[in-house]
Amino acid sequence: MTDTVSFHALVPAAGTGSRMGGDMPKQYLSLLGRPVIAHTLDALLRVPRLASVCVVLSPGDTWWERYAWPDDRRLRVLRSGGATRAASVAQGLAVLAGETSAKDWVLVHDAARACLAPEQVDHMLDELREDPIGGLLAMPLADTLKRADAAGRVDATLPRAGLWQAQTPQMFRIGLLADALRAYPDVTDEAGAIEAAGHAPRLIESGGANFKITYPQDLALAASILASRKEPRE
Template structure:
């Protein structure tokens, strides 16, 4: 029998220890300018707007020299951890060990990419409400709309993948602290948290998202993010 916490607590965790090499910038992509602020500042602002999040953990590389150079929100919910690893999974696993010293094992952890700066607070709040009593947890994702092609070594199409039932994973990915910590310890090779949970034989729930919650990865993504964030700012005036 799975025990459900009748008074759940929700934390966000932002792994931000990567170099963002695909962006082609000397500056890690989480610090690249986006409308006059670093990318990760927009991500932080969006999560701070989610009232049910009681704490937000930012995971930086141990040798990060950039964070002190910026002005961050004066919000007591933000805690910075300098324990990032060589991979996303390692950064999250290291952070969960630190978080476990301050939070209950049943605390919900919403792991969110630092570079998904256009995430909607409304969507995150709906995700929390939907999964609060779920025995496993889940993630934001979008159904795949385009035809998928698998490439061969020669750069030509090797196979067409049926898109029926296919979803593109996004973040946040929301699982309980102890469950996620144990899953990542057992399966450190995964590329996302849901993958570790799945490798343990569990089935995360898919929460429908939209294409605006994309990850800033390549230079052209910055212009798209700027348009979306600028449009959102105008609509609130």
């Protein structure tokens, strides 16, 4: 495949982060003195090959304007977020579809995966740009898996061979992903829609640092990881 394509990042950030507790959406919680999502956007904007980085906010978001954001023409804000992640991604794709080719790539990334390294994104672009389907960052499961019964006791030990923990970015052709989400809007991630449409996304091995901030204790771990990288402060 020798066609020239462009790469775009899409960050759905319309959620409330209810598992964190409190009134502030988790993407705006303080992490090393800046909102969680600021670190996420920093990582994406440090990838020169990304033609745009689109943040999909809830139409009623009142937090975004309270902060200073990178002065980068590639950073775009779309106030068209939906009630679910899939709905927010679909709305973002609708905007991109009007400005790009269906063959161009979109990398959907969780706002709360603030420890993404730019090198991981560059590796994805290199590995997947000529792939017929696309793929996602993921990590092979290392822990033993237990299935619980209704009483909270172990019902069975499950084999972990071949099991991976899905992460983001998840990278697919804009046209293919838009079609898959229209057909399968109830998925929990983009790869799920692509799988439901009959395709097999490729797994690109990642690591534990690219975890999703979900609970209050996760902020301390993310701060430790970012501080160890001596992340620039803009």
